Amino acid sequence: MSTAKVVLAGFLALFLLACPLSLQAEEPALRVLAGSGIPEKADGPPQKAGFNTPYGLAMDSQGRIYVADCYNNSIRVIANGMVGTAAGSSKGTDFYGFPLGGLADGHVDKAIFNKPRAVVVDGQGTIYVADTGNNVIRKISQGKVTTYAGTGKAGFRNGSVREAQFNAPSGLALDKAGNLYVADTLNNVIRQISPQGFVTTYAGKNTGEAGYRDGSLAEAEFNEPAALAMDSQDNLYIADSGNQLIRKIVKDRVETVAGTQGTLLSGTNYIQGSFKDGSRTEAAFNFPKGITVLENGTLIIADTWNSRIRAVLNNGQVITLVGTGENGKAPGPLYQAVLGSPVGVAYYNKNLYIADADNNLIWQMPLNPTELKAIPNFASPSEEIQLWVNGVRLELNANNKPYIQEGRTILPLRAICQNLGCRVDWTADGAIIITKGNWQKVFTARDPNLQNNNGYTMVGLRYLAESMGYKVEWVPKYRAVTVTDSLGVE
Numbered sequence: 001m002s003t004a005k006v007v008l009a010g011f012l013a014l015f016l017l018a019c020p021l022s023l024q025a026e027e028p029a030l031r032v033l034a035g036s037g038i039p040e041k042a043d044g045p046p047q048k049a050g051f052n053t054p055y056g057l058a059m060d061s062q063g064r065i066y067v068a069d070c071y072n073n074s075i076r077v078i079a080n081g082m083v084g085t086a087a088g089s090s091k092g093t094d095f096y097g098f099p100l101g102g103l104a105d106g107h108v109d110k111a112i113f114n115k116p117r118a119v120v121v122d123g124q125g126t127i128y129v130a131d132t133g134n135n136v137i138r139k140i141s142q143g144k145v146t147t148y149a150g151t152g153k154a155g156f157r158n159g160s161v162r163e164a165q166f167n168a169p170s171g172l173a174l175d176k177a178g179n180l181y182v183a184d185t186l187n188n189v190i191r192q193i194s195p196q197g198f199v200t201t202y203a204g205k206n207t208g209e210a211g212y213r214d215g216s217l218a219e220a221e222f223n224e225p226a227a228l229a230m231d232s233q234d235n236l237y238i239a240d241s242g243n244q245l246i247r248k249i250v251k252d253r254v255e256t257v258a259g260t261q262g263t264l265l266s267g268t269n270y271i272q273g274s275f276k277d278g279s280r281t282e283a284a285f286n287f288p289k290g291i292t293v294l295e296n297g298t299l300i301i302a303d304t305w306n307s308r309i310r311a312v313l314n315n316g317q318v319i320t321l322v323g324t325g326e327n328g329k330a331p332g333p334l335y336q337a338v339l340g341s342p343v344g345v346a347y348y349n350k351n352l353y354i355a356d357a358d359n360n361l362i363w364q365m366p367l368n369p370t371e372l373k374a375i376p377n378f379a380s381p382s383e384e385i386q387l388w389v390n391g392v393r394l395e396l397n398a399n400n401k402p403y404i405q406e407g408r409t410i411l412p413l414r415a416i417c418q419n420l421g422c423r424v425d426w427t428a429d430g431a432i433i434i435t436k437g438n439w440q441k442v443f444t445a446r447d448p449n450l451q452n453n454n455g456y457t458m459v460g461l462r463y464l465a466e467s468m469g470y471k472v473e474w475v476p477k478y479r480a481v482t483v484t485d486s487l488g489v490e
Contacts (some may be wrong), residue, residue: 035361
């Protein structure tokens with residue numbers, strides 16, 4: 001080996017020893033932000049606070065989180081490290097022990113809601129609530145709760161806010177002009193409430209019948225739209241839960257953003273839900289009931305019955321960000337974490353917040369809009385070791401597949417590095433140089449930690465992590481290895 005390469009190898013070895021933190025990154029993980037998991041109503045420190053089927057979430061400009069605490073018939077707030085009640089009081093419990101809801105305006109401590117499912121906050125701090133069980137829209141301002149729109153009787157009627165009727169409204173969004181949009185779920189339409197107090201059908205047919213059709217606002221059809229989100233250009237996104245689709249309204253037309261339609265569920269008007277990542281025309285959802293849009297246009301979906309959080313990227317790809325598909329409760333690394341029924345999502349300052357109705361809690365996970373990565377969708381375990389690199393499973397031939405030798409997991413060096421965007425070069429004297437941007441790693445010839453398997457260079461799992469700075473994990477449940485680029489270089 002040339003003197004220059006020996007010096008370079010020595011320098012890199014010293015650099016790795018002296019500066020290990022520059023090549024490592026903490027594994028993104030799902031954690032409980034608030035909620036004991038017990039279905040109860042309790043204010044206080046987040047770990048002791050109690051929710052009962054928390055649903056929609058909203059953030060204000062100060063980073064306060066508002067929660068439509070559905071079965072507690074109240075609006076909760078998470079701020080300054082504590083959980084409190086923004087509005088809502090109890091009428092006692094029913095025969096089964098569930099809190100009784102009702103419809104009563106007044107001071108926030110005295111007002112009563114009935115199974116609220118959505119909240120949204122305007123720039124002045126006014127909170128609007130989809131009071132689903134009461135079939136009305138409520139308003140919280142200056143310490144008082146008022147009925148903003150609806151008579152309290154389920155129906156379908158346009159007109160002034162005093163005479164308009166809704167049927168189980170469960171999603172809200174605001175545009176820049178102050179118009180409030182309502183996912184009028186059981187009427188299968190999107191309604192609009194103007195600042196002047198007039199309710200109209202914004203999109204969908206006034207028959208109230210469920211269906212699916214893209215096109216003009218008047219021609220479009222929906223099937224139990226469950227949640228809304230507005231982007232910075234006033235484009236409206238809809239979680240069309242009964243159709244298993246994500247829809248969009250832009251320039252007075254309705255279009256399908258992501259999802260495929262299967263067959264009808266027997267005896268219902270619902271399309272059969274399923275799960276699939278991939279292009280927007282191939283992806284599949286299972287009753288998505290939460291949606292938010294990031295500043296770069298990426299959509300985040302609470303895919304409720306799939307127990308997953310999904311993303312619709314700007315390139316049209318749909319990926320899974322967290323959730324294995326199992327229904328349960330397990331915080332931890334995103335590829336292993338387990339959710340119950342995520343129904344509400346909100347984003348603020350590189351963190352995503354998730355309302356989990358089944359687990360009665362609010363989750364938090366780190367989320368960088370410019371660096372979203374799919375988690376592995378592990379196959380069922382078999383004798384063959386699965387190798388996943390940045391969320392993508394590598395298809396390898398017989399000579400460079402991972403194997404276990406004397407208790408050590410052995411992996412293909414070149415395949416991993418190239419799939420992480422590195423250049424791999426062999427020198428005449430047998431050294432291997434791996435380059436990414438201004439970063440390099442040199443493996444000297446006859447490195448005892450490397451093996452040759454029919455012409456393929458193989459490396460041990462632990463040595464790969466220690467020498468390259470990659471995040472490498474063995475997932476015994478699936479006999480899988482995950483490799484994530486944590487080099488922090490471009």
